[in-house]
Amino acid sequence: MKIAIDISQIIYGTGVSVYTRKLVETLLTLDRENEYVLFAGAFRRRQEILEAFPNSKVFPIPPIAADFIWNRLHTFPIEKLIGEVDVLHTSDWSEPPSNAFKVTTVHDLYPLKFPRLVHSKILEVHKRRLYWVIKESKRIIVPSVSTKNDLVDLGVKEDIIRVIPEAPSIKKVDEEKILEIKKKYQIREDYLISIGVTPLKNTKKIIKAFHLATAGKDLKLIIAGRPSGIKIDPERNVRILGHIPQSDLAALLSGSKGLIFASLYEGYGIPILDGFTCEVPVITSNIGSMPEVAGNAAELVDPNSVNSIAEGIAKVVRGGKGLVDKGKLRVRDFSWEKTAQMTLDVYKEGQK
Template sequence: MKIAIDITILYIAQAGIFYYHYNLVRALLDRPSPHRFLLLDYYPIHGGWTNPPEMTHLTAPHAEVRRVKGLRHRKLSRLWFMQRPLLWPLAKGVDQVLLYPWGKLAEWVMQHQLRKHLDGVALFHASSVVPYALPHAKNVTTIYDLTPLLFPEHHTLQTRDLYRRFFRFAQTEADAVIVISEATKGDVITHLDLEPERVHVVHAGVDPRFHPLDRATVAQVLASLELQPQRYILHVGTIEPRKNLVRLIEAYHRLRQEVSPPAPQLVLAGASGWMSGEVFRRVKALGLEDDVRFIGRVEGAVLPALYNGARLFAYPSLYEGFGMPVLEAMACGTPVVTSNVSSLPEVVGDAGLLVDPTDVHQIAQAMVRLLEDDALGYRLRQKGLARAAQFRWDRAAVKALQVYEHLLGTPS
C-alpha cells in the first residue's frame, strides 16, 4: 500500500510539534515495511523560508519526498518598494480586498495539485497546515492539543481561526485522529464530539540524546552559558502564558526566602512567545533580574547538558498535550516538579512531584523539598530514568502503523 504523510508542517512547526512529527516519521521510515511512503511537502505554505537540517535524515529505500508547487499568497504590502508612507496604506487596503478571493483561489489550486500528486495513495496523513482529505482514500490527522479552543486568550486571532478550521476538518473529514496522550484523547472526545473509536493515542518517545552525561562534559557545556552544575533550577519551553511562568517566578521568589543562601538561580530556556511581556515585568517587579536567567532557545548538544546540570526541573504548565520537556528531563536523570493537570500526570507517573499549577505556595514548597531532601531527589532520579525508558519512538511507530493498517484492512 502507498501511504502519504504531510511533512509541510515540519517547515512551520517549532518545539514539541516539530520533534513529535519529525521523530514519528523517521521512526516509521526506519522500520522494515511492506508499504511505500510518500512524504509530501506543499511548498507554497512555507515558501522555502526555513530549511530544518533534520529534513535530510528523512530518507529510506521505500520512501519518496515530493515537493509540490502551487499558488503562494503574496501580499502587496510586503513588497519592499511598497514600504513607503504614502504607498503602504494603499497596499494594505488592496490586500484586504483581495484576501478572501485570493485565499479561495489558493485553496482550489492546492486541492487540484494534491489530488494529482497523491494519485494512487491509499491513506493520507494530513496536518494542521495541510488539512486536506484525499478522495477515495483513508484520511488521518494528528491533534496535539486543544489550547486554541480551551485557552483562546493565549492565541492570536489568526491562530485561533486556523485551528478552528483544522478542528472542523478533523471532525468531518478524518477517518482516524491520532492524539499524543490519553488526556488529549479525552479533550478531543469531549470538546470536538468525536467518537472514541476514531481517536487513537500514540505517545511520544524520547530522543536518545537525552540521557545522563558525565560531570566533565556537563561542566564544559555549562561554562559556555556561565552556569555551574547543580546551581540552578531549570525550565524549558516557550515563554508564553500557558507555561505559567509568572507563578513559577513568584514561587521562586518565595523559595529564596526559605532556603539557606546561596539559592540556586532560575534558568528559563526558550524563545519569547505570544504575550511574554508579563513574565519579564514580574521578574523586574520582584527584583530578581540577577537571579532569573533568560537564555533563549537552546539546541543541539547544549540542551541535554542543561537538563543534566539542573538541580531540579520545574514545569508548572497550565495545560499540555503531552509535555515533552518533562520526559526529556527525566531521561537525563533530573528530578521533576510539574502540574497535576492535563497530560502531565500521565507522562510523569509517580516519578515526579505533582502540584496544583494555580497554587504558588505548592509550587514553591515542592521545589524547596527537592532542594533540601537529597534522598528524595535520588529516588525521583531513579524513578524518572525508568519512567522515561518506557517512551520510545519505535513503539510509537508501531502504534501509528496499527492505526494505518486497521483503516486499510491490512493488519500486520
C-alpha cells in the same frame, strides 16, 4: 501500502516538530514493507526540509496558502501533488481533501481551550482545520487520554480516536558535554531549569515560586525559550536564554538540579520524559495530561498556586534522588519505536 505523511512542521522547533521528525525517522527504520511519500509545503525554508529528508517532495506552498487552499476552500486534493496513496497522515496546520484513508494527529486543543492566549488568526486556522478533521478523518491519533477526552467533549466519536504516547526527545549527556555547554552559556552556579516562556507555560508563576522556595540559597533559574505573548522583566537569579538547540538543551537539562514544568495545559508533555531520561527530578502540574505522563515519578503541583509550585521546588531542592530513581523506571515505558509501531498499526486499520 503507500503512505503519505505531511512533514511541513519539522522546521519550526516546536514539540510538533520533534514528534514529526522522530516519528518519521523511526517509521522509515522500522517499516520495510510499505512505501512512504514524504511531502511538505515550504517557501523560503525548502532546503531545511530536504536536508532532513532528502527524498521528500517539497512544494512552494507557505502556511498561509495551505490554510487558504485546504482549510478555507478545501479544494485541490492532495493526490494532484503526490499521486495516489492508500493512507494520508496530515499535519497539525492544514487538512487537504483526499480519497485515501485519512489519519491525523491532534496534539492538543490549547487554542480552543485558551483562546485569549492565542493570536486570533492562529485560532481561526485551528478551528477551520478541526472542522475538516472531525468531518473527514478516519482515525485521529492523540498523545494522551486527556487530549482524547477533550476531543470527545467536542463531539468526536470515541471509536475513531487512538491514544499513542510519545517519547523523550533528548538523551542524557556526559559530564564533559555538560561542562562545555555550561561554559558556552556562562553558567557557573547550580540551577533549576524551566522550558518555554509563554503564559501557557506559566512562566511568571514559576519565577515567583522559585524566589519563594530558594530565598537564601545559591541557586539560579535558567529558562530555555524565547518569550512569546509575555513580557518578563530582568530579575535576580533568573536567566532567559532564548532559543536553545536540542543538543544544548540535553546538556543543560542533564546538568540541572531539576526541571520545573508547571504548565497550565499540555496535550502531552515530552519535557517531563526528557527530565526523566536526563536523570533529574521533575516538578510538573497535577492537571491535564501531565500526571498521566509523569505517573508517580514527578512532584505534582497545582499550577494555579504559586505556593504549591514553591512547595514542590523546595522538596526537590531538599533532595530529589527518589524521584530520579522513579523517573528512570518510568521512562522505560516510552520509546519512539513503540510510538511508530502503534502508528503503523493505525495505518493498517485502513486495510480492514
